Amino acid sequence: MKVSVRVPATSANIGPGFDCLGLALPLYNEVTVEETVMPGSGIEINIIEDNETYDVLSVPKDENNLAYKAIELLYNFIGQSVSDIKITIKTNIPVARGLGSSASVIVGGLIAANELLGRPADEKVLLSIASEVEGHPDNVAPAILGGFCVSSIENDGSVSYSKIEWPSEWKLTVLVPDYELDTSIARSVLPEKVSIKDAAYNVRKCAMLIDAVYRKDSELMKLSLKDKLHQPYREDLIKGFRELSEYLENKEDILGCVISGAGPTILIISKNDGFHRVQNEVDKILSDLNVECDIRTFNIENEGTKVI
Numbered sequence: 264m265k266v267s268v269r270v271p272a273t274s275a276n277i278g279p280g281f282d283c284l285g286l287a288l289p290l291y292n293e294v295t296v297e298e299t300v301m302p303g304s305g306i307e308i309n310i311i312e313d314n315e316t317y318d319v320l321s322v323p324k325d326e327n328n329l330a331y332k333a334i335e336l337l338y339n340f341i342g343q344s345v346s347d348i349k350i351t352i353k354t355n356i357p358v359a360r361g362l363g364s365s366a367s368v369i370v371g372g373l374i375a376a377n378e379l380l381g382r383p384a385d386e387k388v389l390l391s392i393a394s395e396v397e398g399h400p401d402n403v404a405p406a407i408l409g410g411f412c413v414s415s416i417e418n419d420g421s422v423s424y425s426k427i428e429w430p431s432e433w434k435l436t437v438l439v440p441d442y443e444l445d446t447s448i449a450r451s452v453l454p455e456k457v458s459i460k461d462a463a464y465n466v467r468k469c470a471m472l473i474d475a476v477y478r479k480d481s482e483l484m485k486l487s488l489k490d491k492l493h494q495p496y497r498e499d500l501i502k503g504f505r506e507l508s509e510y511l512e513n514k515e516d517i518l519g520c521v522i523s524g525a526g527p528t529i530l531i532i533s534k535n536d537g538f539h540r541v542q543n544e545v546d547k548i549l550s551d552l553n554v555e556c557d558i559r560t561f562n563i564e565n566e567g568t569k570v571i
């Protein structure tokens with residue numbers, strides 16, 4: 264028996280919501296999990312590239328594979344161990360670009376295996392296993408639930424989360440560069456400690472952002488998409504981020520420009536066709552800096568992982 268699932272890409276942080284906010288995008292990986300017929304055949308992991316632009320050679324095909332790790336934790340949860348299993352990952356989400364490709368693989372393996380086992384784990388358990396493998400819940404929550412999600416890992420390892428309706432007129436443009444940035448490198452540049460002033464700044468912006476989404480208030484959203492906890496430390500790693508942020512500040516119908524997850528993708532949030540009106544200048548800024556980007560504008564993906 265085998266089960267295949269489709270998992271959306273995700274963009275985490277959304278400016279001030281470091282490690283707690285994220286949203287789903289309509290780009291997908293497919294993960295198939297099957298119990299192999301030949302006992303003793305062990306683990307088999309196959310990666311199929313849907314989009315040849317992105318290098319997936321770095322994805323491990325042994326016990327270090329993230330889908331496998333998540334499946335192993337699920338089996339532990341039901342008091343069993345994984346024996347013979349085949350995992351096939353069909354990738355279309357760019358790897359190491361800040362679009363949740365690792366979260367999609369974790370969530371895909373986990374949900375497909377949960378279906379195979381007759382759904383022993385509920386949504387909350389799935390979220391807590393996926394967050395344990397990923398280290399933070401901000402990508403895995405929208406990968407599972409779709410839409411815009413707020414999430415937090417509690418002291419006991421459980422995950423608290425909620426999904427908030429995202430205004431349909433707020434469009435999401437991703438600028439995906441042709442280079443990779445490992446999340447571990449993007450996290451290594453963050454300081455161990457920040458000032459109370461910077462922490463308070465992010466608390467207010469994040470609180471305002473949630474209110475702006477609830478009330479679909481574009482002006483408040485513009486004021487909210489600011490951050491002092493991670494972006495200032497990462498911007499040297501993200502070509503063009505500083506220049507684009509400066510250019511887009513105060514442009515009509517541009518709500519904000521943020522680093523997608525740990526980068527290097529840049530996420531621009533605009534109202535209706537706001538991005539279209541600045542696209543030529545954005546292209547020029549990037550080409551002056553010799554940055555090649557695949558630029559795509561999406562509506563939010565409101566559906567999370569689904570069995571196909």
Ligand code: HSE
Binds near residue numbers: 276281282401446525
């Ligand atoms: N919140 C995470 C970070 C997302 O910014 O490092 C990357 O996986």
